[in-house]
Amino acid sequence: MLRHQMTIVSETLMPADTAPSAAAVRSRVTVPLRFPDGYTATAEVLTFHGLADGKEHLLLALGAWEQALLDPEKLDPALPDAGPLVRLHSECLTGDVFGSQRCDCGPQLREAVEKISATGGFLLYLRQEGRGIGLYSKLDAYALQDTGLDTYEANVALGHGEDERDYTAAAQMLGALGATTVRLLTNNPDKAAQLTALGIGVTEQVPTEVHLSPANHAYLAAKRDHTAHTLDLAQPAVPSHDEMLARVDALIPRLRERAEETERIRRIPESTMEDLREAGVFRVLSPKAVGGFGMGVETYVEVVRRLGRGCPSTAWTVGHLIEHVWMLARWPRKVQDEVFADGAEPLAAATGAPVGQATKVPGGYSISGRWTFASGVMHSEWVLLAVQHGDVRLQCLVPISDVELLDVWHTAGLRGTGSNDVRAEELFVPAYRTLDWALLGAADNPGSRIHPDPIIHTPMATLLNLVAPAAALGAAEHAVEMFRERVLVRRVKNTLEDRQADSPLAQARFSHAYGLVATARLQWEEAIRVVTASYQRRPMTMTDHERAAYRLSLGLSGTASAEAVRVIMAGSGGSAHRLSNPLQRIQRDVDVLLNHPTLTLDPILEQAGRGLLGLGITVPSF
Known part of the structure; x- marks a missing residue:
């Protein structure tokens, strides 16, 4: 009716x-x-x-x-x-x-x-379909758009109306x-x-x-x-610090589910990359003028730490990919127009170990070398390569298609980072895509004349040391969480207790691990406090005493995180070493993190001691 x-x-x-x-x-x-x-x-x-x-x-x-x-x-x-x-x-x-x-x-x-x-x-x-022209014609129009026509011009070029x-x-x-x-x-x-x-x-x-x-x-x-569509294409609103972290927290269960796959395929799964893009993670340090969020050190390191709670390999890779977007934003305008042409998150690997060689040629440089530990290279459009030209160290920006990727990343831990080698032989790099390393790393870099975002004015060495301790801390926090769940239900052979948590020894072991993670967290927070204090000054420089305290806190944080994982593994029984158990993966990942130069304790203790005693730091990159 x-x-x-x-x-x-x-x-x-x-x-x-x-x-x-x-x-x-x-x-x-x-x-x-x-x-x-x-x-x-x-x-x-x-x-x-x-x-x-x-x-x-x-x-x-x-x-x-x-x-x-x-x-x-x-x-x-x-x-x-x-x-x-x-x-x-x-x-x-x-x-x-x-x-x-x-x-x-x-x-x-x-x-x-x-x-x-x-x-x-x-x-x-x-x-x-296709504003009335049909599916096949729409796909033909896509092909024309790839040559430079817009969506309406492509329809007309095919003999259709702009909108039928x-x-x-x-x-x-x-x-x-x-x-x-x-x-x-x-x-x-x-x-x-x-x-x-x-x-x-x-x-x-x-x-x-x-x-x-x-x-x-x-x-x-x-x-x-x-x-005349009513579209405001102004860049998306910048999330707050808490909003950004809430987005990352929502990803943690999926990262844990995919951690085994990440290790097996030795790279981040594409499903995870899509989740990260959707959450805007790669925009954290990208300048606001190109559609990024222009956020600060505190947000950046918290993102890496929380990703570490889900998958240390993902945290390591993503931490560097975020950082490398920030490095690209420090280049002159011509390079930025090129790399940010397709959006706010151009992904690039970067490596300087060992440094390649550069020869001056008409219009630029010819570079050769084999570079190792190119974290993020499996997901990148660009690669930043360090080369030496006489007494000057340069960084060269190269399309990933111009170099050879060498599948050599077969490691005990951090397997999911895919940090393979890169090789180039007499590769031409135009002069505008080369930059003096000292200028790139300075607070007063070419990008700082373009972007007002405070993070672009931060000396480059400040951020390069943050990824490993943040990922290690996040991993240790996850390990403590799993250990707690395990001891509350696990029955241990040859004991009288109904569950492991009823044992005084297990109680002591848990409190020991918990305390180590708390120590790692406090040291990490102290390092970030020192960084952010300098970050708010102009110019953004740290004294030797501050640099020493900052690096010492990060080194001690990493050591405490690794020790917490060791204590947990020792109390988790033989089954914790099965490849299906996440704890063994965390231990292997953290062990590899501890061997990275940013967490290798002996040189950190030496240089920190010199800085704290007023003797002068002798390693410029420290």
């Missing part, structure tokens, strides 16, 4: 001079929906007879759609007579199904279902349900204009969110500039 009444109303109220011929509901069926992120909704899916173009368009009725249609004021007194919320969504196989990032269709579809479900209304799924979509069928579908007045969820003014001309009143144009990514920026800009 309700269906019949709706049809009569639509035929009565629609202006006769503009109304398309009437369509009728053909069928309706309830369909539960579930999206990849876990969001669920229930839709009543309607099909139609008599649509003008003869295509199989769908209408999804969502939420309290009947109430929104008949009496919207009861749902929201602020919206009397406004009509249901409606989204005209043109089919996009690549975006809706495969998650293509070249457009914003998939995220818009997901957003529309949630917003309409909350207020009541309709999502019209219109079979107009016609919303007559949409008006018919709405009319069949009596929706003669609607609130339209869109950024596209043409949709509102066409519906209005077809007799559907648009009381409000509700903008969708801007689902911006490096892959679709040009596409969205063309829509904004060419067809």
Whole structure:
């Protein structure tokens, strides 16, 4: 009965001079929906007879759609007579199904279902792929866009119109349900204009969110500039310190689930890389002017520490990839225009061990060498290589495709970092992609003249020492957490106790490990305090005494973290050494971390002693 009444109303109220011929509901069926992120909704899916173009368009009725249609004021007194919320969504196989990032269709579809479900209304799924030109032609247009044409120019170059979509069928579908007045969820003014001309009143144009990514920026800009879409492509809001850490905390369970896979494939799984990008992790130190967050040392090291609670290999790799984005932001404008052209998070590996050799040639340098420990190289577009030219040490920026990757990372721990070797023989590097290492590392670097973000003004050596102790601390914290859970339930052979926690020796061992981690944390926090105190000064320099205290605290933190893991392993029985047990992986990872120069204690104690005694630090990179 309700269906019949709706049809009569639509035929009565629609202006006769503009109304398309009437369509009728053909069928309706309830369909539960579930999206990849876990969001669920229930839709009543309607099909139609008599649509003008003869295509199989769908209408999804969502939420309290009947109430929104008949009496919207009861749902929201602020919206009397406004009509249901409606989204005209043109089919996009690549975006809706495969998650293509070249457009914003998939995220818009997901957003529309949630917003309409909350207020009541309709999502019209219109079979107009590629703005009406079809799937194959759309893919042909993608190929033309890769040569430099925008999305509209590509359509025209293929002999199509810029936008061939016609919303007559949409008006018919709405009319069949009596929706003669609607609130339209869109950024596209043409949709509102066409519906209005077809007799559907648009009381409000509700903008969708801007689902911006490096892959679709040009596409969205063309829509904004060419067809007046209401899109604000200003860079996304910078999360607060706590918001950023909450994003990372949400990733920890997934990192733990994938830790074994990470070690097995000797690199970070692509699923984890996507999670990290989605959370904005690689933007933490990236300048705000290029779409980054421009955050400080405190946020950066906390991100690495918390990632270490999930997977030390991931924490190590990601910590360096974040840091290398920051290093790229220290280069002159020409390089920054190149590396940040596709977004705020260009990924680069960096290595200077051992230093390669450079020869001056016309237009630049010819470099040769084999560089080791290139952490992050398996995920990078660029690689930063240290070379020596006479008395000057240079850093060279090279596309990853120009060097040879050597699969040599077969190690006992940190296997998931994929820190393979890089080799180049007489590779030409243009002069603009080379920079004096001393200038790059200084507080007054070329990037500091471009970006006001305080982090870009920080001496480079300050951040280079932070990753290993943060990852070790996070790993030790996770180990204590697992040890606590284990002793509270574990039955130990040849003892009288029902569980390990009932043993005084186990109680003492747990408190010992707990105290070591607390010590590691306090030393780590003291190091960060020293760094941030200097970070707030101009110029951002540390005295020898501060440098000594900072490096000593980091070294002692790493040692305490490793000792805590050793104590835990010694009390966890033989099963802890099974490859399926995360504790053995943590021990191996932390042991490797402790051998990194930033945590090797003997030289740290020597140089810290000199600095604290006022004798002068003799290692410039300390």
